[in-house]
Amino acid sequence: MRIALYQCPPLPLEPAANLERLGLRAAEAARRGAALLVTPEMYLSGYNIGLEAVDGLAQPADGAWAEAVAAIAREQGIAIVYGYPERAAQGGLFNSVQLVDATGQRVGNYRKTHLFGELDHGMFSAGGDEYPLLELDGWKLGLLICYDVEFPENVRRLALAGADAVLVPTANMEPFDFVCDVLVRARAFENQCYLAYANYCGAEGEIRYCGLSSVSAPDGSLTAVCGREETLAFADLRRDLLEKSRAAVTYLQDRRAELYRPLV
Numbered sequence: 001m002r003i004a005l006y007q008c009p010p011l012p013l014e015p016a017a018n019l020e021r022l023g024l025r026a027a028e029a030a031r032r033g034a035a036l037l038v039t040p041e042m043y044l045s046g047y048n049i050g051l052e053a054v055d056g057l058a059q060p061a062d063g064a065w066a067e068a069v070a071a072i073a074r075e076q077g078i079a080i081v082y083g084y085p086e087r088a089a090q091g092g093l094f095n096s097v098q099l100v101d102a103t104g105q106r107v108g109n110y111r112k113t114h115l116f117g118e119l120d121h122g123m124f125s126a127g128g129d130e131y132p133l134l135e136l137d138g139w140k141l142g143l144l145i146c147y148d149v150e151f152p153e154n155v156r157r158l159a160l161a162g163a164d165a166v167l168v169p170t171a172n173m174e175p176f177d178f179v180c181d182v183l184v185r186a187r188a189f190e191n192q193c194y195l196a197y198a199n200y201c202g203a204e205g206e207i208r209y210c211g212l213s214s215v216s217a218p219d220g221s222l223t224a225v226c227g228r229e230e231t232l233a234f235a236d237l238r239r240d241l242l243e244k245s246r247a248a249v250t251y252l253q254d255r256r257a258e259l260y261r262p263l264v
């Protein structure tokens with residue numbers, strides 16, 4: 001399955017402009033054979049926008065933004081994973097991502113469980129014990145958001161549940177380039193899955209984003225890697241490579257879970 005990552009500078013507080021460029025990039029990605037397009041974290045609203053703006057912009061998972069993204073997905077014939085501020089029906093604001101398939105159906109929604117510093121804690125509640133495992137074109141997909149991927153337990157949990165790939169919309173900033181350069185690649189290898197990391201580039205207020213988006217393969221290779229500029233990157237997820245790697249690297253089978261329990 002070919003996937004596309006959209007590495008872009010944020011357009012904070014401009015959901016209409018973000019939807020417009022999403023449509024353009026979705027069309028380009030579909031033309032170039034991608035079945036799925038992944039955007040950065042909080043793509044529709046911008047990330048470093050503060051509680052007042054999040055409270056004013058947040059929408060339910062099935063709100064107008066979801067309908068607009070579904071229309072783009074349906075029109076261009078491509079699935080989309082996008083970040084947005086979610087207002088839960090029972091109240092509460094969450095940093096969320098949603099997968100919409102190429103027919104415009106909402107496939108699954110995930111709320112960021114590991115909040116980063118005052119930046120996240122000042123805007124959102126943490127998601128609960130819900131890590132959806134979604135299916136698209138025969139691939140089992142997990143969703144995480146930026147800081148989530150820096151906790152090995154999160155990727156391991158999805159891998160043990162059967163994830164072939166973990167999709168990670170991100171807003172990772174300087175000085176955390178190491179996460180882009182090393183950590184996400186290690187997460188893919190140690191869990192024998194693909195890992196797609198779609199980051200911002202450019203700046204948002206005092207934040208300077210790293211860019212360096214990538215798709216890491218389970219054999220440790222980089223299937224796609226971006227620099228620090230706006231980029232639409234492509235990667236082919238290969239079932240033969242996944243199976244060959246899993247036959248050679250058997251961490252998941254060799255685990256001694258009974259020895260790890262005190263770590264939980």
Ligand SMILES: NCCCCC(N)=O
Pocket residue numbers: 041115116145146147148150170171172173176179
């Ligand atoms: N790598 C630490 C920064 C994480 C930022 C975020 N958006 O979670």
